[in-house]
Amino acid sequence: MEGNFDYMEKQILITGGAGFLGSHLCERLLSKGNEIVCVDNFFTGFKRNIIHLLNNPMFEVLRHDICFPLYVEVDEIFNLACPASPIHYQWDPVQTTKTSVHGAINMLGLAKRLKIKIFQASTSEIYGDPIIHPQTEDYWGNVNPIGFRACYDEGKRCAETLFFDYRRQHNLEIKVARIFNTYGPRMHINDGRVVSNFIVQALKGDEITIFGNGSQTRAFCYVDDLIEAIVKFMNTAKDFTGPINLGNPEEYSILGLAEVVLELTNSKSKLVFKVLPNDDPKQRQPDISLAKERLNWEPKTQLREGLEKTIDYFDELLRMK
Numbered sequence: 607m608e609g610n611f612d613y614m615e616k617q618i619l620i621t622g623g624a625g626f627l628g629s630h631l632c633e634r635l636l637s638k639g640n641e642i643v644c645v646d647n648f649f650t651g652f653k654r655n656i657i658h659l660l661n662n663p664m665f666e667v668l669r670h671d672i673c674f675p676l677y678v679e680v681d682e683i684f685n686l687a688c689p690a691s692p693i694h695y696q697w698d699p700v701q702t703t704k705t706s707v708h709g710a711i712n713m714l715g716l717a718k719r720l721k722i723k724i725f726q727a728s729t730s731e732i733y734g735d736p737i738i739h740p741q742t743e744d745y746w747g748n749v750n751p752i753g754f755r756a757c758y759d760e761g762k763r764c765a766e767t768l769f770f771d772y773r774r775q776h777n778l779e780i781k782v783a784r785i786f787n788t789y790g791p792r793m794h795i796n797d798g799r800v801v802s803n804f805i806v807q808a809l810k811g812d813e814i815t816i817f818g819n820g821s822q823t824r825a826f827c828y829v830d831d832l833i834e835a836i837v838k839f840m841n842t843a844k845d846f847t848g849p850i851n852l853g854n855p856e857e858y859s860i861l862g863l864a865e866v867v868l869e870l871t872n873s874k875s876k877l878v879f880k881v882l883p884n885d886d887p888k889q890r891q892p893d894i895s896l897a898k899e900r901l902n903w904e905p906k907t908q909l910r911e912g913l914e915k916t917i918d919y920f921d922e923l924l925r926m927k
């Protein structure tokens with residue numbers, strides 16, 4: 607075909623587009639003038655997350671499970687489909703592995719047929735209960751292959767293997783990001799992840815459930831910062847495949863997080879200590895030197911600022927109920 611089509615915006619497929627991160631990514635890429643095909647089976651995603659986008663003619667939703675092949679014509683793929691919270695991914699562990707592995711094969715097959723770039727939402731969980739701290743991308747991890755978290759951890763590890771084999775075998779353009787704990791508006795209210803749990807418990811005046819003694823650590827990234835990094839990463843040079851750690855390196859103990867949430871919500875909720883779940887990592891903190899260097903990116907949102915926005919979201923949601 608003749609003519610210069612460089613000015614044309616892209617048609618972008620986002621799997622898991624009705625989920626927490628996916629809905630923010632849909633919004634961000636739509637705002638840049640792209641056309642979005644949002645694919646979701648609504649296992650943990652909601653129409654509510656994308657309702658404000660549904661009237662936009664550049665936005666299309668397909669109810670589809672990525673464990674089955676998908677035939678669409680697009681210019682780029684972001685593969686985010688997969689439950690991310692431990693209670694959700696352990697609810698049907700076989701389906702979790704299928705989504706990670708069969709889903710990746712289907713999306714990679716689509717990318718191969720179309721000769722297009724594909725992003726994979728990998729996770730810090732591939733490091734398991736890490737022995738190296740903070741975690742750098744060259745660390746191979748410490749994962750229990752037969753534990754309760756393995757359906758997710760090993761599923762995501764296998765997906766990374768597939769991405770790199772498609773790259774080696776078929777010269778596919780891949781972008782693999784290892785995402786660390788991210789929070790913000792549109793997290794599932796019954797998600798079970800620590801930030802949403804603590805905020806909802808504090809707002810309702812329920813007990814704050816600390817698993818173990820609360821000394822385990824995590825580093826929490828606000829969603830807007832993460833989405834910015836994902837978009838920047840997708841636009842890097844072809845030979846830059848990742849894996850790349852994306853997250854906020856500021857590390858907090860779970861007890862410390864509970865105290866900040868109580869303070870910001872002005873809540874009188876009591877702390878209760880529950881049994882620590884199996885294979886719960888003791889500490890986690892990303893080394894983001896690579897992201898700083900290659901993406902010229904680092905998170906801007908302080909924990910308190912991000913928590914305030916997230917508290918406002920859940921406060922409004924609870925009032926509607």
Ligand code: NAD
Nearest residue numbers: 622624625626627647648649650651671672687688785788
């Ligand atoms: P989420 O549960 O809110 O979103 C996942 C979305 O995928 C949901 O809309 C769900 O309905 C959809 N989905 C699940 N299985 C599917 C299937 N088989 N076919 C089609 N759609 C399916 O979780 P999230 O936090 O938005 O996570 C998005 C991605 O980012 C996941 O792949 C997750 O592993 C990864 N990730 C997230 C975090 C985080 O802290 N949020 C950290 C590391 C990695």
Ligand code: UDP
Nearest residue numbers: 692798799800801803815816817822860886
């Ligand atoms: N956690 C907790 N109380 C809760 C939910 C989670 O103490 O109500 C702890 C959990 O045991 C883990 C940390 O918070 O140590 C982060 O849990 P989350 O499920 O958010 O993510 P992940 O373990 O996958 O990092």
